[in-house]
Every structure is written in C-alpha cells, then in structure tokens.
Amino acid sequence: MKTILVTGSNGQLGLSLKEIATNHPQFKFIFTNKDSLDISNSLNVVAFFEKNNIDYCINCAAYTNVDKAETQQEVAHKINVIGVKNIAKSCNHHNTTLIHISTDFVFDGNKKTPYTEEDTPNPQSVYGKTKLLGEKEVEKNCKKHYIIRTSWLYSQHGSNFMKTMLQLAKTKKEIRVVEDQIGTPTYALDLANAILHIINSTKNEFGVYHYSNQGEASWYDFAKAIFKEKKLKIKTEPIKTSQYPTLVKRPKNSVLNKNKIKENFSISIFAWQDSLKQVVKNQHS
Numbered sequence: 001m002k003t004i005l006v007t008g009s010n011g012q013l014g015l016s017l018k019e020i021a022t023n024h025p026q027f028k029f030i031f032t033n034k035d036s037l038d039i040s041n042s043l044n045v046v047a048f049f050e051k052n053n054i055d056y057c058i059n060c061a062a063y064t065n066v067d068k069a070e071t072q073q074e075v076a077h078k079i080n081v082i083g084v085k086n087i088a089k090s091c092n093h094h095n096t097t098l099i100h101i102s103t104d105f106v107f108d109g110n111k112k113t114p115y116t117e118e119d120t121p122n123p124q125s126v127y128g129k130t131k132l133l134g135e136k137e138v139e140k141n142c143k144k145h146y147i148i149r150t151s152w153l154y155s156q157h158g159s160n161f162m163k164t165m166l167q168l169a170k171t172k173k174e175i176r177v178v179e180d181q182i183g184t185p186t187y188a189l190d191l192a193n194a195i196l197h198i199i200n201s202t203k204n205e206f207g208v209y210h211y212s213n214q215g216e217a218s219w220y221d222f223a224k225a226i227f228k229e230k231k232l233k234i235k236t237e238p239i240k241t242s243q244y245p246t247l248v249k250r251p252k253n254s255v256l257n258k259n260k261i262k263e264n265f266s267i268s269i270f271a272w273q274d275s276l277k278q279v280v281k282n283q284h285s
C-alpha cells in the first residue's frame with residue numbers, strides 16, 4: 001500500500017484532503033500539523049522521512065497571511081522557502097513524489113488573459129515572492145515534483161473570503177466589495193480531489209500546473225453569489241480597489257489557464273458557481 005504524507009493538515013486544503021481520504025482506501029494517509037512535523041525544522045523533516053516510508057508528500061503547509069507577511073518577512077521565508085526546501089530535499093532523497101501547492105500571487109496580475117504555466121512570474125508581495133522562491137526550491141531539489149498553483153481558495157474550514165462574508169452578513173446591513181480584481185474562486189475540496197486524481201493517474205508528467213475552478217468573477221460577484229446561495233438579503237455595493245486600501249496590492253487579474261492539467265490528466269473541473277452551491281449547502285453557520 002502506498003503512503004501519502006499530508007503536511008500542514010490543519011489548514012483548509014489539509015482538512016479537505018482529510019475529508020476525502022476514506023474515499024481512497026488504496027492509500028495509507030499520514031496527516032501532520034505544525035506540532036507533529038514543523039517543515040521549517042530540517043532535523044525534524046529528515047528524521048520524519050527516515051522513520052516513515054513515504055511515497056507521496058502533499059505539502060499543504062505554508063505561511064498564508066498575505067498582509068502580515070509584509071512585516072513578518074523572516075517567518076514567511078522560513079516556512080515558504082526554507083521549509084519547502086527541507087521537504088523537497090527529503091522527498092528527493094527517499095524517491096518520494098512531491099505535490100507542492102503554490103499561488104496566483106506569483107504573477108503581477110497585469111496580463112489581460114488567463115495566466116498559463118509559461119507566463120513569467122513577477123510577484124508583487126512578500127508572500128508572492130516567498131512562494132515563488134519555494135517553487136524554485138522544489139524544482140532545484142526534487143526530481144519527482146508537481147507544483148500546483150491555485151487561487152482564491154475557500155471551504156468550510158479555516159478562514160477565507162466566503163466565511164468572512166457570511167460573518168459580516170450577521171452584523172452589517174450593507175457590504176462594499178471590490179469589483180475590479182478578477183480571479184476564480186477555488187473550492188478546496190475540488191483541489192483536494194484533483195490532487196488525488198493526479199496521484200492515482202501514476203502518469204509522472206511532472207512540472208508546474210494551474211488549477212482553479214472554471215470561469216471568472218470579481219470579489220463582488222463572488223460575494224453576491226455567496227449571499228444568493230445562502231438566501232441572505234444584504235445590500236452589496238461594488239467598489240474600486242482604491243476605495244479599499246490593503247497593505248498588499250492584490251493582482252488585478254488572477255485567472256489561471258487550466259488547459260495543461262485538464263489535458264495531461266483528463267481532469268474535468270466544476271464551474272465556480274456549481275462548487276459554491278455545494279459548499280454553501282454544507283456550511284452550517
């Protein structure tokens with residue numbers, strides 16, 4: 001039986017993988033978190049890989065607070081670069097296939113059409129820069145790797161845009177949401193299924209891939225759709241990015257082109273609206 005290690009498994013993607021693990025009895029899953037396997041601690045990582053026989057490692061561990069990363073550069077670097085390097089080296093040493101998750105934030109967002117894997121990254125934030133350096137550590141240190149860039153991840157777990165909107169709707173009569181940043185919401189469970197589909201395919205078509213749900217939306221469109229699905233009557237006003245200043249400038253265009261992953265792995269991807277229906281149905285609060 002092949003063994004899959006999931007790091008950072010208390011996060012959104014890790015918990016989504018946990019949800020579907022029982023659908024894949026052909027694998028033994030080992031779920032670790034920051035306490036049981038701190039990826040930034042090289043001795044910890046080396047010892048873990050020595051002790052356990054790992055065939056696949058899905059690295060869900062990351063520093064993901066985009067704004068905080070601007071003032072916590074060292075911490076973000078330690079996790080998103082050094083931590084990833086530690087994992088990549090151990091994976092290579094033990095002939096483990098590494099599935100590493102990256103982000104649309106490696107791009108500057110100035111392109112007018114969806115980003116392909118061939119487009120040149122140009123990160124504009126500390127978070128994006130550390131994630132790109134992490135990708136380079138994977139490419140440099142681990143032969144058998146997949147780097148999957150995703151965007152606008154949400155689920156019933158952790159903190160994300162959908163949960164923030166639903167929380168705000170409890171106390172506010174009106175919400176103003178940015179309409180001039182375009183991307184694609186990605187249901188973490190869909191990404192988790194896609195990752196296991198790739199592992200199951202045993203195709204070994206290693207490299208960089210883009211994955212998000214199908215279609216595109218602004219944050220305003222996404223918020224409206226969330227309220228509609230939840231049947232919440234709340235006034236939603238579209239605003240410009242300039243009216244909602246954040247520490248980090250978000251990419252104007254975050255839409256990812258998914259042709260490569262669809263063609264190489266025969267993956268079919270749900271429209272973001274359909275996946276949203278699913279997750280809202282399962283959301284109890």
Ligand SMILES: NC(=O)c1ccc[n+]([C@@H]2O[C@H](COP(=O)([O-])OP(=O)(O)OC[C@H]3O[C@@H](n4cnc5c(N)ncnc54)[C@H](OP(=O)(O)O)[C@@H]3O)[C@@H](O)[C@H]2O)c1
Binds near residue numbers: 009038040
């Ligand atoms: N969220 C998004 O919108 C988005 C968009 C594009 C790409 N991504 C990428 O997708 C991946 C999964 O994101 P996510 O939303 O599931 O993130 P998440 O919910 O923030 O989960 C990340 C997990 O990693 C853990 N972690 C942090 N430092 C660690 C360390 N040194 N060792 C082990 N675990 C550590 C965190 O624990 P603590 O919480 O205790 O620190 C957390 O449980 C990440 O690579 C992220 O960069 C996310």
